[in-house]
Amino acid sequence: MMTSVIGISTLLPSSRTSLQSPLLSLTDDDNNNNRLKNRRKPINIAMSLSSSSSKTLRKLEVVTPVPADIDIANSVEPFHISEIAKELNLSSNHYDLYGKYKAKVLLSVIEELESRENGYYVVVGGITPTPLGEGKSTTVVGLCQALGAYLDKKVVTCLRQPSQGPTFGIKGGAAGGGYSQVIPMDEFNLHLTGDIHAITAANNLLAAAIDTRIFHEASQSDKALLNRLCPLKKGKRSVADVMFKRLKKLGISKTNPDEFTPEEVTKFVRLDIDPETITWRRVMDVNDRFLRKITIGQGPDEKGMVRETGFDISVASEIMAVLALTTSLSDMRERLGNMVIGNSKAGNPITADDLGVGGALTVLMKDAINPTLMQTLEGTPVLVHAGPFANIAHGNSSIVADKIALKLVGPGGFVVTEAGFGADIGTEKFMNIKCRYSGLNPQCAVIVATIRALKMHGGGPEVVAGKPLDQAYTSENVALVEAGCVNLARHISNTRAYGVNVVVAVNMFSTDSEAELNAVKSAALAAGAFDAVVCTHHAHGGNGAVDLGIAVQKACENVTEPLKFLYPLDISIKEKIEAIARSYGASGVEYSEQAEKQIEMYTKQGFSSLPICMAKTQYSFSDIPSKKGAPSGFVLPIRDIRASIGAGFIYPLVGTMSTMPGLPTRPCFFDIDVDTTTGKVLGLS
Amino acid sequence: MMTSVIGISTLLPSSRTSLQSPLLSLTDDDNNNNRLKNRRKPINIAMSLSSSSSKTLRKLEVVTPVPADIDIANSVEPFHISEIAKELNLSSNHYDLYGKYKAKVLLSVIEELESRENGYYVVVGGITPTPLGEGKSTTVVGLCQALGAYLDKKVVTCLRQPSQGPTFGIKGGAAGGGYSQVIPMDEFNLHLTGDIHAITAANNLLAAAIDTRIFHEASQSDKALLNRLCPLKKGKRSVADVMFKRLKKLGISKTNPDEFTPEEVTKFVRLDIDPETITWRRVMDVNDRFLRKITIGQGPDEKGMVRETGFDISVASEIMAVLALTTSLSDMRERLGNMVIGNSKAGNPITADDLGVGGALTVLMKDAINPTLMQTLEGTPVLVHAGPFANIAHGNSSIVADKIALKLVGPGGFVVTEAGFGADIGTEKFMNIKCRYSGLNPQCAVIVATIRALKMHGGGPEVVAGKPLDQAYTSENVALVEAGCVNLARHISNTRAYGVNVVVAVNMFSTDSEAELNAVKSAALAAGAFDAVVCTHHAHGGNGAVDLGIAVQKACENVTEPLKFLYPLDISIKEKIEAIARSYGASGVEYSEQAEKQIEMYTKQGFSSLPICMAKTQYSFSDIPSKKGAPSGFVLPIRDIRASIGAGFIYPLVGTMSTMPGLPTRPCFFDIDVDTTTGKVLGLS
Missing domain, CATH: 3.30.1510.10 (Domain 2, N(10)-formyltetrahydrofolate synthetase)
Incomplete structure (x- = not known):
């Protein structure tokens, strides 16, 4: 049974707060707290399930306006996780249960399925975002719900585990949003399985x-x-x-x-x-x-x-x-x-x-090495595993989860994994660090864009979390969108260079006009994208990302090139840094005295053949967050250089990176409690 | 099938390191590290199982000398925890699995079984210990293995969760020892279920x-x-x-x-x-x-x-x-x-x-409130829950675990729970704080004694962890034992005053002579104990504690008095402190200026009706660890007074309490590793 389709613009909430990973919510500016203002009131949710070929897939009947995330999450009774595991052909000796809705999948699955061919491997990155985030996690989940529940594909979503810090501090749910979420949302955002x-x-x-x-x-x-x-x-x-x-x-x-x-x-x-x-x-x-x-x-x-x-x-x-x-x-x-x-x-x-x-x-x-199996709202499987910082580390979920997932979906199936921050950082590190260590080959990279962010890159006024959006963002302005597409275009060409097909996913808002959306599509294709698709998975679940799913499938099936890295490992630390800087549009790199000293030391210590993990702002290709669009000709300053020798990378610091967030005057915890009668978590979102 | 019984003295290891709770192992003296010297080498273990009326009970075939704890633990394949749960009539909706050998039992079980009568409630305390510990945890486990696997009783062991600090620092396994252990030992001592x-x-x-x-x-x-x-x-x-x-x-x-x-x-x-x-x-x-x-x-x-x-x-x-x-x-x-x-x-x-x-x-x-179900070596059920510090807090496992256990074993069944430190602290707090808040009625209190500790109280030379025992402790000296029984006697009479029957368990070592053991029995009975029994559960598992099990059963069945507290709540803070001090043998209490100020403040703030949780050394009835035996006539100094208002007690500090242990030069972690082929933990004990 399909939901009747109403004109999309009337379906969408007018002020959707797209979700960003809590790892990225590092500011403790009190103003951010006002983001809570935009939250929708809980309403009565009617949701019916339609049957599918799989026993654990459900299609959602959605309502408008889209209810609060927690209300949608709580309105669905999750399947017992052993049912989800069974759909992946996992038997009880392949996993350990952690309660009814989580299971740790054991690493031995990789060996057991060694001879099996991998499925398609899809990474989701984004354009340079606004401080509101452009809905990357939500798109990952929505795409998987589409592939699994609507396109009948074997699919596994691979996500990072969120930190508990932001959960109680300044809101940044990491389970997706709207009708594209991982459930149970409270278990996802809290202890999970203790990793x-x-x-x-x-x-x-x-x-x-x-x-x-x-x-x-x-x-x-x-x-x-x-x-x-x-x-x-x-x-x-x-x-x-x-x-x-x-x-x-x-x-x-x-x-x-x-x-x-x-x-x-x-x-x-x-x-x-x-x-x-x-x-x-x-x-x-x-x-x-x-x-x-x-x-x-x-x-x-x-x-x-x-x-x-x-x-x-x-x-x-x-x-x-x-x-x-x-x-x-x-x-x-x-x-x-x-x-x-x-x-x-x-x-x-x-x-x-x-x-x-x-x-x-x-x-x-030793137990943390096993990824945690969960499920989406539409019953597709999710592996949650690892959540390294996206600035001083590489911001991608785990290699072992991706490896397990690729074997479980098998040939013709899909594994969709998210890369933190904008594609200049997240996708770059996915390719040059994660894929280098894993030996895995992605076929397709999705780049998530919003009209809002593109307008910002085109010269729109500053977007500040917690403050109302300027009307430039809520009324049609095709020229602004077109101007901003330089940002998208550079992300596309950078990503294309790895040899993958690029699909642009435009995460649509109710205020976006058809002309604006068409402008993005044209610009994307002109910049070398394999396809560009508008999606409404926040409002419609998998049903809103079916076109994206089809585009991703075609992109995977039609990839012609092998994976190419941006730099080889056997050049000097400086040469590697400079290769990455060029991809940002920089004309050169400037090293502080301290950075020079560190490069010398790491080289002397024999660590110069490690890949590079740039610690740079996600808000600009450059080191200066306010430089929007596709800046070029700037000199990238390297303030200091550090190393994670065990993890296996050297990380140059471009500017100051905060590695410990703070709490605002009114942290989220004020609203969080337990209903002591039912045991349900209240106020989490 | 029963093991053939060999003369006990030849069966026992000559230098058994009795286990103490890691909570108590607060010293970071390097010398303690030498305790490792006494550890036995792993040997080949032949262990066969005999059948029982229950599907999950096994009787151990033991070997001598007793192998290392980890080797015994690893030689037994634990039952799937759902099997243990089934024996307690728990169905899958009563618990959440955490892997194959742990499950969190849900609090709703208490309500569901509300109308059911409780089983017998037994608390295990000890005499004033040596720094080596006298085997209280081991006795708790051994007693339960006897009750369950040999005496065909429904039984649940309630234990504290150990801190990970000492596990990697200075050894202090908390899972019992020898043939009386909770398994899997690594899961017990590490993250458990994340509480x-x-x-x-x-x-x-x-x-x-x-x-x-x-x-x-x-x-x-x-x-x-x-x-x-x-x-x-x-x-x-x-x-x-x-x-x-x-x-x-x-x-x-x-x-x-x-x-x-x-x-x-x-x-x-x-x-x-x-x-x-x-x-x-x-x-x-x-x-x-x-x-x-x-x-x-x-x-x-x-x-x-x-x-x-x-x-x-x-x-x-x-x-x-x-x-x-x-x-x-x-x-x-x-x-x-x-x-x-x-x-x-x-x-x-x-x-x-x-x-x-x-x-x-x-x-x-919210998940931590559910106790964790595990099992002993002989397949009896264990609830592990909470592990509050035994000095600044009350050092007892949780009320909810005991409550669930008492319902699960039902009338005629047994719940055995441990009270940290010596009975002057642990059992006192069990009665006056824990039972006061729970409303539960214990019938029997076990007091664990060793010949070694009694000789120390009788005037034997100082016992220092890591140093070889003086020969006074390894050769017969009945007079020394008799002299030391003043310590046991005071613990007995103090515990009797609560209205419970007291059973003395003499945790036997191979060097103990029959005359020495008889001396303890006589002294115990003379001091008012219901019974006094020699046990060898470390070397023999439940089979070595059958007599203790029978004595405990009789003690429970023959209790005649209701539970009496040492002090009422509605007297002043000072009066309560003084009542406890008298039970130590003190003739008076001396308050520092700071303590006086705090008493005044807490009284003014309306907290004076809380019970008292004394933070005192466990190595003497008095405040001075070197005062052995049953000192009296001393004045107990109160250095400061603090409060845990949420937990619900006021804690006077008698001396300085360390609340953060340190690491020695060679911490246990040097020996701990994973066999990366099998995934087994090595070097933990």
Whole structure:
């Protein structure tokens, strides 16, 4: 049964707050709080289900105006997750249940299906967004609902797990929106299956290990340290397995510490960490601005060993990036052990395994490596896994989830995965970092655009979250849209260069005119897009993205080129940075003294062959957020350069990146509560 | 099939490291690390199962010497937890699976079985322990294995969830030991079902809310604050539900903020928190000594609003105590909202609900309120739930787990629950705090004793963790044991005073002689114990605690008195403290100036009717750990007094309590790793 179609412009809400990933909602400007004003009142929702060939697919009967996200989410009874798993041909030994609506799919599925051909691999990026976000997550979900519930394709959506910080701070739901959502929405936005908590625990165990090691080295002789690190057991010194890694690194081939020369004992027992070089910070999955910069060690028993440091939000931990980029349990063990926390006073990198803690970190992360299966409103399967920061990390969901999904959908099926931020950052990192490590080949890249954002790029007035939109955005202005398409065009040509077919998805608002929409289509095709499609999945669920689904299918079936990277790995750090800068439109790159020093150090330490993860604003191709459209001829400044050696990338900082959000005067938590009679979560959106 | 019984003294390991709760392993003395020396090497374990009337019960065939805990744990294939649930007549809608071996039992079971009679309720405490611990957890598990697998009783074990800090720091397994363990041991000791992570998240959200509120109040006018806290929506000010609580407390009956007088606006929008009075600290489930005392707010954007504070380990959070003492979801909502974080400058207590965050805290804790079902080595059911600190909190597992368990075992069945620390603290708090809030009636209290600890109380040399035991402890010395029984006797008479029957369980070591064991039995009976039994459950599993099981059953069946508390609630704070001090043998109590001030304040604030939770060393009845035996005539010093208003108790500090452990030079994590081929955890014990 299909819903009768009413004129689209009357169906759409006039002021839809498109959703952006909470990872990106870093501002704690109080004004943002006013975004809540735009929220629709709950209304009575009539929703009926139509049957499908699959037992778990449903088509939604939608109502207008579109109700609040939480009301839509709560109006649908999710299928037991074992039913969703069954549709993917997973049996109960392939997953662990976490309650009724979540299951962790075990990594062994990849091996079991090794001989099976992969499905089509689709990445969704966006044009340079307004601060309101242009609905990328919602489009990912809507596209999958279309492919699964309307086009009868095997499909899996791969999404990032959101941080809890923004959930209670400034709103930024990450489960999609309107009739394109992942459910249950509260479980998606809260603990999920504990992966971020595991990251927090692992990150902070490593942090504690660093300071305590410095503390104990400061007060003990070489002999005392050796006695404690390798205690005598029945007359023989015991050496933990992890210590052999350090011995090997130090070039000590003896295995009995009693045979070490005094110099070898010193080298072995003293990490001699230079506190000034420690880059490892503690983390917490809470918006707590007062932890951005702190002094630790002020207790009377810590002997005056104070140090300035700070907390990041958990999703900014390198361990999150490791989780997202790892390919197996043994690979994760290696990456976690290889994480560099700082240097010794002699300038050598000190790793988690030098501290003896790489194994324990892996134990803490061993369940987190399994992605979490959930479902969309229309009953299609979703894998939620990892949520690395999109600025200081690569902002993409996990490789293992994509790998599992590609095997599960099999040939002819579709895996749709989202890349955080605009395509200049998200899709670029998807290709050059994620696909490089995974070896996977995407066939199609979707670029999500809105008339609103294009008008902004065409010269429209500033768009500020929480403030009413200027009327330039709500009345027809084709010229403004056309002018703004330079932004879209550059994203298209940049993305085309990877060898994928590009489909532009115009996420439509009720105020968009047909002429405006047509202008975007023409510009997109002229810039080399395979197709450009208008979609209304927020208001109509999968039914509003059927054309997009068909376009994506054709794009996948007709790809002719192999994946091409923007840069090879074996050139210098600077050459790689410059290749990426050119894709932004920059005419050159300027390095600070600090950046020069870091490049020299990482090169000397042997890390120069890693891919580059630019930490740049998403609000402009350039480093200056106010430069809209497609700026060119600017010089990109590199302020500093850092590295996530375990995760496997070097990240140049273009400007200041906040890695710990704050709370506004009236955070979302004021509205959040539990109905203690029903146990239902209230006020979450 | 029963195991052939060999002479017990040849069966027992000569140097068994009894287990203590990791909550109690707070010292980071490097010497403790040497405790690892005593660990047995893994050996080949032959273990066969005998059938039982129940489908999930197994009897263990034990080997000697007793293998390492992890090897015993890994040698048994746990039953799928749904099988364990089925034996308790739970159907799949009564619980949520978390993997194959854990399930969260839903609170609704209590209501559903409301009309059913409770089973017998048994609490296990101990004598004043040595630093090695006397095997209380192990006895709890062994007793339950005996009741379930050998005596054919319905039984549920209720245990605390251990903190992850000590798991990676200084060893303190909390899953029992030897042939009396909860399995899978790694899942028990690691994330479990995420409850402690939820507590960390909730605790730190509240902490962030406090500092941010002070920050925003400092920079905004009353009007600006009101505009943000109650933004205009369609011309009307929106007031969040939680704000009505504050209005009620302030005596403001108006509901439209626009009608507030300027004074009312000020009172409403300004919590005016006095930073000096903030008692709420951040938490982390990691042993991180460098966070004991820190300075926060040093970032350039925090406008110089620096403050000294610190982190506790997560299990020391008041939210953990709330979880342990709550009785329902609505009760938890109230307690979380009522938690006091400090005072206003005018001296009024400021609560989580004043900050608007009580509902969000409840949302974060809504799954944590459901206890986790696991199993013992012999297939009896275990509920793991909550693990509040045993010094600054009450150190008992949760009320809801006990309530569910008592309904599930039903009349004639047994629920065995552990009380942390010695009986002077653990059992006292179990009775006067936990049972007072739950309304439950225990019939029997077990007191665990060892010959080793009794010899120490009789005047034996100091027992130091990690150092070899003096030969006084390994050779027969009946006189020393007899002298030490004064400690046991006082614990017995104190516990008898609650109206329960006391059974003494002597946790036997291979070096204990029959004469020594007989001396304990005589002393116990003379002091008023219902029975005294020697047990060997560490070496023999349930089979080694059958006599204890029979004694406990008789004790329960023959209880004649109702539960009596040590003090009524309606006397003054000082009178309550003094009643408890008398039970320690003190002749008086001495209050510091600070304590006097706090008593006055809490009394003025209306909190004097709460029960008292003494924060005292567990190593002596007195405040001085070296005073062994049954000291009397001493004056108990009260250094300070604090309160957990939401959890519902006032806690006087007798001496300094560390609430954040540290790591030694060689923490356990050096040995912990994952076998990346099998996924099995290595090195955990």
